[in-house]
Amino acid sequence: MAKILLEMKNITKTFPGVKALDNVNLKVEEGEIHALVGENGAGKSTLMNVLSGIYPYGTYEGDIIYNGETCKFSTIKDSESRGIVIIHQELALVPEMTIGENMYLGNERGSKAKIDWVTTYSEADKYLKMVGLTESSKVLVKEIGTGKQQLVEIAKALAKNAKLLILDEPTSSLNEEDSRALLDLMLGFKKQGMTMIIITHKLNEVSYVADKITVVRDGSTIETIDNAGHDIDEDRIIKGMVGREITNRFPKREGVKIGDVNLEVSGWTVRHPLYPERTVVNNVSINVRKGEVVGIYGLMGAGRTELAMSIFGQSYGILTGGTLKLNGQEVRLKKSPTDAIKHKIAYVTEDRKGNGLILSQSIKVNTSLANLDSISNKTVIDKDREYQVAEEYRVKLKTKTPSVEQLVGNLSGGNQQKVLLAKWMFAEPEVLILDEPTRGIDVGAKYEIYCIINDLAAEGKSVIMISSELPEVLAMSDRIYIMNASRIVGEMKASEATQENIMAAILKSGRGD
Amino acid sequence: MKKSFSEVLKDNTMIIVLVLVYLFFTWRTGGSMFQPMNFNALITQNAYVFILACGMLMCMLTGGNIDLSCGSFVCFLGAIGALLMALKGLNSWVAIILMLLVGIVYGCVLGYLVAYMNIPPWIATLAGYLAFRGIGTDILSNSSSTGSISVAAVPGFLNVFSGKLFSTKLGTLNMVCMGVGIVAAVIVVLLNIVSRATKLKKGYETDSMLAVFCKSVLEAAVIMLFTYKLAMAGGIPTVLVWVVAVVLFYSFITEKTTIGRHFYVVGGNREAARLSGVNTRRIMFLAYLNMAIVTVITTYVVLARFQAANSTAGTNYEMDAISACVVGGVSAYGGAGSVFGMVVGATLIGVINLGMSLMNIDANYQKVVKGVVLLGAVAFDILSKKNAK
Numbered sequence: 001m002a003k004i005l006l007e008m009k010n011i012t013k014t015f016p017g018v019k020a021l022d023n024v025n026l027k028v029e030e031g032e033i034h035a036l037v038g039e040n041g042a043g044k045s046t047l048m049n050v051l052s053g054i055y056p057y058g059t060y061e062g063d064i065i066y067n068g069e070t071c072k073f074s075t076i077k078d079s080e081s082r083g084i085v086i087i088h089q090e091l092a093l094v095p096e097m098t099i100g101e102n103m104y105l106g107n108e109r110g111s112k113a114k115i116d117w118v119t120t121y122s123e124a125d126k127y128l129k130m131v132g133l134t135e136s137s138k139v140l141v142k143e144i145g146t147g148k149q150q151l152v153e154i155a156k157a158l159a160k161n162a163k164l165l166i167l168d169e170p171t172s173s174l175n176e177e178d179s180r181a182l183l184d185l186m187l188g189f190k191k192q193g194m195t196m197i198i199i200t201h202k203l204n205e206v207s208y209v210a211d212k213i214t215v216v217r218d219g220s221t222i223e224t225i226d227n228a229g230h231d232i233d234e235d236r237i238i239k240g241m242v243g244r245e246i247t248n249r250f251p252k253r254e255g256v257k258i259g260d261v262n263l264e265v266s267g268w269t270v271r272h273p274l275y276p277e278r279t280v281v282n283n284v285s286i287n288v289r290k291g292e293v294v295g296i297y298g299l300m301g302a303g304r305t306e307l308a309m310s311i312f313g314q315s316y317g318i319l320t321g322g323t324l325k326l327n328g329q330e331v332r333l334k335k336s337p338t339d340a341i342k343h344k345i346a347y348v349t350e351d352r353k354g355n356g357l358i359l360s361q362s363i364k365v366n367t368s369l370a371n372l373d374s375i376s377n378k379t380v381i382d383k384d385r386e387y388q389v390a391e392e393y394r395v396k397l398k399t400k401t402p403s404v405e406q407l408v409g410n411l412s413g414g415n416q417q418k419v420l421l422a423k424w425m426f427a428e429p430e431v432l433i434l435d436e437p438t439r440g441i442d443v444g445a446k447y448e449i450y451c452i453i454n455d456l457a458a459e460g461k462s463v464i465m466i467s468s469e470l471p472e473v474l475a476m477s478d479r480i481y482i483m484n485a486s487r488i489v490g491e492m493k494a495s496e497a498t499q500e501n502i503m504a505a506i507l508k509s510g511r512g513d
Numbered sequence: 514m515k516k517s518f519s520e521v522l523k524d525n526t527m528i529i530v531l532v533l534v535y536l537f538f539t540w541r542t543g544g545s546m547f548q549p550m551n552f553n554a555l556i557t558q559n560a561y562v563f564i565l566a567c568g569m570l571m572c573m574l575t576g577g578n579i580d581l582s583c584g585s586f587v588c589f590l591g592a593i594g595a596l597l598m599a600l601k602g603l604n605s606w607v608a609i610i611l612m613l614l615v616g617i618v619y620g621c622v623l624g625y626l627v628a629y630m631n632i633p634p635w636i637a638t639l640a641g642y643l644a645f646r647g648i649g650t651d652i653l654s655n656s657s658s659t660g661s662i663s664v665a666a667v668p669g670f671l672n673v674f675s676g677k678l679f680s681t682k683l684g685t686l687n688m689v690c691m692g693v694g695i696v697a698a699v700i701v702v703l704l705n706i707v708s709r710a711t712k713l714k715k716g717y718e719t720d721s722m723l724a725v726f727c728k729s730v731l732e733a734a735v736i737m738l739f740t741y742k743l744a745m746a747g748g749i750p751t752v753l754v755w756v757v758a759v760v761l762f763y764s765f766i767t768e769k770t771t772i773g774r775h776f777y778v779v780g781g782n783r784e785a786a787r788l789s790g791v792n793t794r795r796i797m798f799l800a801y802l803n804m805a806i807v808t809v810i811t812t813y814v815v816l817a818r819f820q821a822a823n824s825t826a827g828t829n830y831e832m833d834a835i836s837a838c839v840v841g842g843v844s845a846y847g848g849a850g851s852v853f854g855m856v857v858g859a860t861l862i863g864v865i866n867l868g869m870s871l872m873n874i875d876a877n878y879q880k881v882v883k884g885v886v887l888l889g890a891v892a893f894d895i896l897s898k899k900n901a902k
Contacts, residue, residue: 338790358781370789
């Protein structure tokens with residue numbers, strides 16, 4: 001029996017209104033690779049942030065026992081000095097700097113006043129060799145590919161004398177070949193005695209590298225499965241991940257009347273705007289009928305948002321192929337959202353603060369924005385009409401606010417989402433693409449948003465709902481597309497869909513590559 | 514949601530500051546600040562700021578973007594105008610139109626560079642800042658031995674942009690001016706009453722009868738005082754007509770029109786505006802085309818006031834326009850600000866300039882004071898917003 005390197009005991013972390021972690025226990029033995037699996041929002045990243053001191057001691061309950069001592073980390077520096085190093089999902093490298101500069105960023109070699117470049121680069125080269133990179137550390141980060149950048153991140157962690165390495169979805173942006181190389185590198189480190197925790201959605205990777213698997217669901221650790229033989233059945237893990245009961249979280253849809261095909265895209269292929277060699281949406285064909293709610297399920301990075309924005313007047317990426325039909329007629333949209341809006345398509349963004357709302361303006365101004373012309377006499381805005389319209393939607397969507405003159409920035413997430421929906425409903429679209437419509441809002445507001453979606457479908461609108469929450473997709477959709485790695489990998493009627501067979505479709509496509 | 518007294522004060526801080534500063538200088542200059550001549554000077558000296566700042570405001574709304582080239586362009590275009598009218602003997606109106614065309618061409622080029630080639634505005638306009646001063650000075654030194662071209666002998670041009678309307682002798686009451694003042698005051702009061710009545714009819718919240726009464730009396734009194742002083746100083750300066758027209762035009766655009774709204778939303782969140790169907794590139798293009806046209810009007814006014822084009826014309830005008838906007842509460846990040854606020858800001862700076870000159874304060878210290886006022890205004894703005902949250 002090997003020694004326990006890390007034990008997290010009864011960790012509870014509460015955010016205002018939400019219990020993100022509830023009595024979580026995690027034991028990691030020295031020299032093992034421990035996998036943490038669970039759905040988006042299950043609490044995996046929160047747990048690792050507690051461990052690394054991003055949420056300092058005192059903001060959570062429970063104990064962290066590392067190397068036999070109870071630790072009270074208050075910053076990342078504290079945990080790093082003990083050898084706990086976390087590599088985040090998003091690469092944190094400065095593209096315009098050299099590999100060496102990046103590796104010692106904030107941890108510079110030399111005296112306080114002067115950086116010792118000779119030591120920096122010679123040590124950097126040493127660590128680069130350890131991760132199997134042959135590049136010189138004087139090469140700029142932007143000149144190497146994503147796969148190699150991920151290896152630089154690992155080299156950077158090694159340079160901090162890591163004893164416990166935490167990798168948060170290290171392969172999410174890598175292709176199959178680079179992923180395999182990275183996993184093999186991890187196995188190599190294990191032989192040298194390094195302890196690692198890996199967070200990942202890719203269950204084939206889990207069964208390949210992990211010695212133990214801990215399943216996290218709804219902020220609790222469900223079970224820890226032994227995988228010493230590296231032969232675990234993936235369905236066994238899935239059961240643990242999704243095995244929750246669904247009670248009355250979704251409103252019933254009544255009187256569903258599904259009509260003709262309203263929007264249809266076929267062979268839709270989109271390339272990345274900055275790296276045109278990367279295909280982000282690959283030969284996708286989908287359709288949506290009048291009065292239908294179509295769900296697109298997929299993990300983050302599957303290409304769902306890119307698909308949606310590309311349909312919406314090519315507002316993302318470079319369209320290299322595909323046709324779009326509205327009501328059976330082929331339409332060539334100009335490369336502008338304005339043209340898409342004119343053709344009655346609306347895209348409700350997943351990032352309401354970043355590109356959805358104008359936080360410094362009032363609810364009124366935001367509501368009227370996408371259809372300002374309809375309340376204007378030529379170019380002069382009819383302020384009375386504008387006010388009435390905003391009021392109408394405030395009442396209709398039950399937005400909680402003292403007045404429609406209130407700045408959107410002062411509203412809660414759920415109410416902001418309602419303003420965003422109001423804006424697009426007022427644009428009178430026939431096809432609404434809702435991208436993660438309930439992200440980051442509380443359960444009550446979620447229910448109200450679901451009711452709005454049902455009402456829209458009942459009015460005969462076509463709704464495409466993109467979501468990475470499986471229960472939501474299952475309960476709200478009439479039909480479900482499953483997207484993974486830029487492709488549609490499955491289509492099923494909601495009545496036939498289950499959490500297991502959706503996950504299975506994703507896994508199968510992953511294996512096939 | 515009735516506004517409390519302290520909220521009314523807070524909303525009108527800059528106006529109160531303006532009044533206090535004016536009274537301070539009146540006191541320090543022994544009443545000289547209150548002389549009719551100095552009312553007149555306040556307008557004629559600062560006309561260029563009011564006009565230019567309208568264009569700068571539109572640029573700043575789109576995201577804190579500025580135009581550094583406008584001051585140099587005033588010099589360049591003034592040189593061309595003076596050359597055409599005074600040396601080539603071109604008809605004033607033809608020259609006016611030609612100058613406008615030159616401005617439109619520059620505006621289109623600048624707008625294209627900023628909106629469609631994504632060159633950061635301050636760099637694109639920095640190039641103009643350097644180049645136009647050079648070309649302007651070159652034109653002047655090649656066409657005249659003194660390095661300046663007088664347009665004093667072109668009355669047609671001067672009458673359109675300078676002088677007085679129905680001028681009378683200093684110290685006698687100009688009846689036309691008083692008449693205009695009375696009409697303006699009546700219109701303002703009527704607008705207040707009509708606005709309250711329509712709001713009441715539609716059931717919107719509105720200010721109390723007393724508040725509207727006080728507001729009307731105050732506004733009418735200020736207009737009457739202002740026109741009385743101008744009437745005693747010989748009448749309405751022609752340039753005031755231009756200033757009022759430009760200011761009213763941009764107030765209308767920013768407050769009432771869809772295109773004005775688009776300027777605000779592009780500055781508030783450019784990506785959200787784009788995804789809501791706003792043609793953000795077109796807005797950026799229009800901002801800089803508009804800026805160039807406003808600069809042309811400024812050039813007319815300045816050339817007519819100094820009756821000559823010289824190589825120092827327009828120096829620091831871009832900074833004066835930016836300062837007026839910033840002191841007037843226009844956000845340096847874009848998306849917020851009003852023409853009215855800008856007018857108050859420009860007036861405040863104008864009053865401080867005039868007051869310090871009347872007090873014979875050293876020109877170097879005047880610059881220091883202006884710098885401190887600018888910084889103070891922005892710091893105050895940021896602090897008050899922080900407290901509000």
